[in-house]
Amino acid sequence: MTGRGWRAGAGYRLLVSALRRQRRGLAWILLWSVLESVPPLLSGLLVSVAIDGFLAGDVAGALGALGLFLGAAVVGALATRQVFPWLARVVEAVRDSFVVATVTGALTDAVQSSGPSDTAGVARLTEHVQSVREVLFAVLRIVRQIAFTVVAALIGLCLLAPVVALGTALAVGLAMAVFLVRMPKLAATQKTVLLAEEKVARRAGAVFGGIRDVVACGGERQAAGDVGRAVNDHVRLSRRLAVATSSRMVVVFLGGQLPLLALLAAAPWLLVGEHLSVGELVGAVTYLTAGLEPALRRLLEVLATWGLEMGVSVARLGEGFAPGDGARPATGGVPAPGRMSLTAEALTFAYSPHAAPVCRDLGFRLAEGEHLAVVGPSGTGKSTLVSLLAGLLPPTRGRVLLGDTPLGDIADGELRRVIGLIPQEAYVFAGSLRENIGYLAPGAGAGEISAAASAVGLDELVARLGGLDVTLGPEGAELSHGEAQLVALARVYLSPARIVILDEATSALTPDEEATAEAAFTARGGTLVVVAHRISSAVRAGRVLLLDGDTAVIGTHDELVQLSSTYADLVGHWRHDAMSAAT
Ligand SMILES: Nc1ncnc2c1ncn2[C@@H]1O[C@H](COP(=O)(O)OP(=O)(O)OP(=O)(O)O)[C@@H](O)[C@H]1O
Incomplete structure (x- = not known):
């Protein structure tokens, strides 16, 4: 097994090896299946003997045939009863194999990755195991029975009327060929539906799990939009799958109804030419209407729904844990220190396909630091x-690269450890100040926590509250907005993040407090991106990126004052605000 559990294809190998270990059970299932097929094998033959017997006046012979028919039905029912315990044994054993492999994969993954374990991933996988179990049971119970019925009916038809059997076998073969040709497309569509379902679960799970953070950061609109988009995708793909699976009616017609129509159309010729007796004709119709057509219809129904679902679930299990949205695996790692430039390449973003882009074709590169x-x-x-x-x-459109790696290729957990974003609405949770500051650096010692608090300017608050171990109420209700922002700043200061983004995260601080906090992050090392709301903050930065509707300009503060009238206006406006605040 690899660090991320077992891979695609491994699910099928595990299924095959688990089934191989159940050879004895499968042999018993085969034996009872043969006996279970006695009624469909004999039905047409016995009906034909009974009808021809009645027509010829041989009532005893005809009744004997009907008696045999009854006896065959009893044998079939008894055999069906015997099949079930063996089915249960085989299916539960296969399920156990999948559970062991899934849990081992999850544990391996948790041990090898230093981040938090993917509990939602475990839940997802156990759901797939359950799905494999249910569908394997259904496939072995129904598909097996139907397949035996089809074969038995064809053999019976062959014994009764070889010409009809030949035509029917050709039609069934053609129907199955059409179905098999369509199968890969159906499987692909089914897989996209399953992935979309997982995406809904993951997005909703993340939002509900972090609902306090979502509310605290004012991210309700974004969170609802995220979940809504996932739900819409799921609905669209489910519709597409429904249309695709309904095309199986063509297959049922080809294999089940076409031979019957042909037989009925040829009936006058078959009877007049004495190719078939009346009993044989009715017997052949019995095979087609009571055996083949319903069996084929059911077989396709099961294969097109449960069979595909099982195939996709087994493959999905084999992929281990789905990173991101399952659409693309995380293939890249975080670059080594010294190579963590941040590059925007032709970056374009719109909140919906019909909305105007918020940014368009933006490109710039930030060197590390x-x-x-x-x-x-x-x-x-x-x-x-x-x-x-x-x-x-x-x-x-476009992309953001960390070093040479697109952000989308980096596992979420790793990305979160490297890039820390602090929003304007600082989030403080119920717990001690120490816990709040150390939250993103679980191994940090007391000295490091105190140093982080001092660096961003929290000493005064710590003194006022009476130390780092004082317990804060829910959402830090006793803190002012500025104090809560200082706590959030200290938390990210202490975190391992190499790129820190402050999105108006110092808006409630005084200019001096803001300068202290920004100086702390500059001294800490790493890249600093600040959404500035004061001139002082822009002047301190090495470069300034001005977003102005459709245009974006990047340069030093002095360059932008020369280059952009919008920037010059903004600076004037900030200076005016600063002077008004000072007087
Ligand atoms: N979740 C969202 N869904 C749809 N539109 C959004 C969403 N978030 C922001 N917008 C829109 O995108 C545009 C840019 O918003 P954004 O918050 O990025 O601007 P900003 O420059 O940070 O604004 P401010 O300085 O007022 O914070 C705005 O028109 C906003 O209405």
Whole structure:
């Protein structure tokens, strides 16, 4: 097994090896299946003997044939009863094999990755195991029975009327060929539906699990939009699957109804030419109407729904844990320190396919350790851009690279450890100040926590509250907005993040407090991106990115004052605000 559990294809290998270990059970199932097929094998033959007997006046012979028919039905029923315990044994044993492999994969994954374990992934996989169990049972119970019925009816028909059997076998073969040709497309559609279902579960699970954070960060609209998009995708794909599976009616017609229509059309010729007796004709019709057509219809129904579902679930299990949205596996790792540049390439993003893009074809590169201020009038997309840079929003077009790796290729947990984004609405949870500050650095010692608190300017608050171990109420109700922002800043300061993004995260601090906090992050090392709302903050940055509707300009503060009238206006406006605040 690899670090991320077992891979695609492994699910099928496990299924085959688990079934191989159940050879004895499968042999018993085969034996009882043969006996179970006695009624469909003999039905047409016995009906034909009975009818021809009655027509010829041989009532005793005809009644004898009907008696045999009854006896065959009893044998079939007894055999069906015997099949069930063996089915249960085989299916439960296979289920056990999958559970062992799934749990082992999950444990291996948890031990090998240093991040939190993917409990939602375990739940998802156990759901797939349950699905494999149910569908395997259904397939072995129904598909097996139907397949034996089809074969028995064809053999019976062959004994009764070889010409009809030949035509029917050709039609059934053609129907199955059409079905098999369509199978890969159906399987692919079924897989997209399953992935979409998982995506809904994952998105909704993440939102419900972090509902306090979502509310605290004012992210309700974004969270609802995320879940809504996943639900809409699921609905659209389910509709597509329904249309695709309904095409199996053509297959039922080809294999089940076409031979019957042909037989009825040829009946006058068959009877007049004495190719078949009346009894044989009715017997052949019995095979087609009571045996083949319903069996074929059921077989296709089961294969097209449960069979596909099982196939997809087994393959999905083999892929182990689905990273991201399951659409694309995380293939890249986080680059080594010194190579963590952040690059936007032709970055375009719109909140919906019909909405105007918030940013369009944006391109720039931040070297590791740079300090960038993002500025612009309200609503020009500053928060959207930093969410894209943090990998919280997927670009509509273009990409964001960490080093040479697109953010979409990096596992979520790793990305979150490397890039820390602090929103304007700081989140403080019920617990001690120490727990709040150390939350993203579980191994941090007391000295490191105190140092982080001092660095961002929390000493005064710590003194006022009476130490780091004082317990804060829900959502830090006793803290001012600025104090809560300082706690959030200290938390990310102490975290392992190499790229820190402050999205107006110092808006409630005084200019001096803001300068202290930003200086702390500059001294800490790593890249700093600040959505600035004061001139001082932009002046401190090495470069400034101005978002102004459709245009974006990047340069030093002095360059932008020369280059952009919007920036010059913004600076004037900030200076005026700062002077008014000072007087
Ligand atoms: N979740 C969302 N769904 C749809 N539209 C959104 C969403 N979030 C933001 N927008 C829209 O995208 C545009 C850019 O918003 P954004 O918050 O990124 O701008 P901003 O420059 O950070 O604004 P401000 O300075 O006022 O915080 C706005 O028109 C906003 O209405």
